[in-house]
Structure formats: structure tokens, C-alpha cells
Amino acid sequence: MSNAHECEGFNISDVKKLVETKGKNKILDKPFASCAPDTQWNKCAGSLLTPIAVQSACHCVARFEGANRKFRKPVLYKVWEDMFNIYPGVLPIDKVKGVKAKNYIRHPKCIQHNSTRRLFHDYGLIVLRSPVEGGLIRYAPVYTIRTLLDLWTGVMAKKSVCLNVGLGRFRLLEKPTSYPPTDPTNPTSLLHGWVQTMNYLECYDQTSRPKEFNYSDATWFCL
Incomplete structure (x- = not known):
């Protein structure tokens, strides 16, 4: 999910391209280079549940308001104002055309604790205007039964692990x-x-603020 739409300026070559472009009010086939999607400036990632539905996080589809309250409430982005480029991670950046969102949906209990910025029920869904092409989809990694058995006996039987997928550090x-x-x-x-x-206990020690909120209400786990 690229935030390239927030680019505040063009470089010289892009200004020249803009001047020479015919039909300036039409959607360009490719974005200007200085505003093109870049993995260094991505806003969020998610998992494609169906060709038109992306599971993401509440904080990816909403901004939080209410600075003077104990909890800040989410306000969903507007699809016509916050037109993020949503594209498959397998696609090279220079090939990105992107798909736009038709609707942003958040978990009804999503909320942010003001002083700690902890998020409760941080789940979101993005409904796309058009489906993602099948050839561009990267599926979750497939493991053999033997590998999964080794993973369980060597790791998960002793401590839980989580498959982490994304474009982060x-x-x-x-x-x-x-x-x-x-x-x-x-x-x-x-x-x-x-x-x-x-x-x-480790997660409680890292994230709990007993005087701030009831940790038993937490909907997260710690990596």
C-alpha cells in the first residue's frame, strides 16, 4: 500500500513531462518518477484474501482523533481523497500500475489508547475497485510435511513462532x-x-501500563 499520492513536489524531469503531456486531466499510465511507489515509503502491507479483498490493519485505513481523551477514535480514510496505490509485493516498482480502493472497513472495536498509542482490535479490510491479476499474486510459502514436522518439534513445541510477511526492516x-x-x-x-x-508475562512486561488500561483487554501479542 503505497503513499506515493502524498508526494508534495516533482523533480525537473517530471515538470517537463507534465508540460508536454497531452490530456493532462486523464489518468497517466505510469506515475511520475519522483512520485512513483517506493518500498522505502510504503504505508502498509496486508494479505490478499480474495482478488478484491485485502486484510490489513485498522491504523492502515483510518486516522485517529480525540487528543484530549483517554482513547482516540478511528476516522476512516475517504477513498476519493486518500487514493493509495495498492499493489502486489511481487511486482517490481517500475511495473506498478496499482489498484485503487473501493471501500475501507475497520473493526468496530478498533481504538487507540492516547498516552501509549497502543491499538486495540487493530484489524482492517480494503475492498478493491478491480481484482488483482492472478499472475501477480504471491502465495504464502509452502512447506513440506517433513519441514513442518521439524519446525514443530524443534521450535514450536518449545516456544510459539509466527510467520512474518512484509516489506519492513x-x-x-x-x-x-x-x-x-x-x-x-x-x-x-x-x-x-x-x-x-x-x-x-514477557509481553505484559513490555507493553502493560497498569494505571493506564486493563492489560487483559489487550488484543495483541509480542514478537
Whole structure:
């Protein structure tokens, strides 16, 4: 889900292209280079449930308002004003045409705790205006029975793990100077990997604010 529509300026070559373009009010086949989707500036990722439905997060389809309250309520983006380019992660950036959203849907209990910015029921759905082409879909990784058995006996029987899919940071720095100790450069294509999850007490210790909210109401787990 690219936020390239928020580009605030063109480079010189794009200005020249704009001047020379015929039918300026028509939708361009390809975006201007300086405003093209880029994995370094993606807004969110999600999973394609059907050719026209993307499972994402509440914070991906809404902004939160109510700074003077204990909890901030989500306000859904407007599909005609927040026209994000939604494209498959398998597609090279220079080939992106993108699909627009027909509707944004959030979980009815989605809410954000003001002082901690913790999100409850952070689930969202994007309904697309047109289906994603089948040839562009990257399916979840397929494992053999033997590999899954090794994964279970060697890892999951001892501690839970989660399959993490996305375009986020994926390299640890050898000599970190800040937190998190990761390289801020994002990958150019969709990656996946198994990540160890924290148990209840570890997660509680990392995220709980007993005087702020009731942790038993939390709808998240910690990686």
C-alpha cells in the first residue's frame, strides 16, 4: 500500500513531462518518477484474501482523533481523497500500475489508547475497485510435511513462532548506534520469516501500563 499520492513536489524531469503531456486531466499510465511507489515509503502491507479483498490493519485505513481523551477514535480514510496505490509485493516498482480502493472497513472495536498509542482490535479490510491479476499474486510459502514436522518439534513445541510477511526492516546492524538496532533500508520485494513470540508475562512486561488500561483487554501479542 503505497503513499506515493502524498508526494508534495516533482523533480525537473517530471515538470517537463507534465508540460508536454497531452490530456493532462486523464489518468497517466505510469506515475511520475519522483512520485512513483517506493518500498522505502510504503504505508502498509496486508494479505490478499480474495482478488478484491485485502486484510490489513485498522491504523492502515483510518486516522485517529480525540487528543484530549483517554482513547482516540478511528476516522476512516475517504477513498476519493486518500487514493493509495495498492499493489502486489511481487511486482517490481517500475511495473506498478496499482489498484485503487473501493471501500475501507475497520473493526468496530478498533481504538487507540492516547498516552501509549497502543491499538486495540487493530484489524482492517480494503475492498478493491478491480481484482488483482492472478499472475501477480504471491502465495504464502509452502512447506513440506517433513519441514513442518521439524519446525514443530524443534521450535514450536518449545516456544510459539509466527510467520512474518512484509516489506519492513530485515537486517540487524553489526554496530548499532540506536534502537531498534536495524538497518532502516527496506527490501525491494516482499519477504517472509519465522519470528519468535513472547509469552504472556514477557509481553505484559513490555507493553502493560497498569494505571493506564486493563492489560487483559489487550488484543495483541509480542514478537
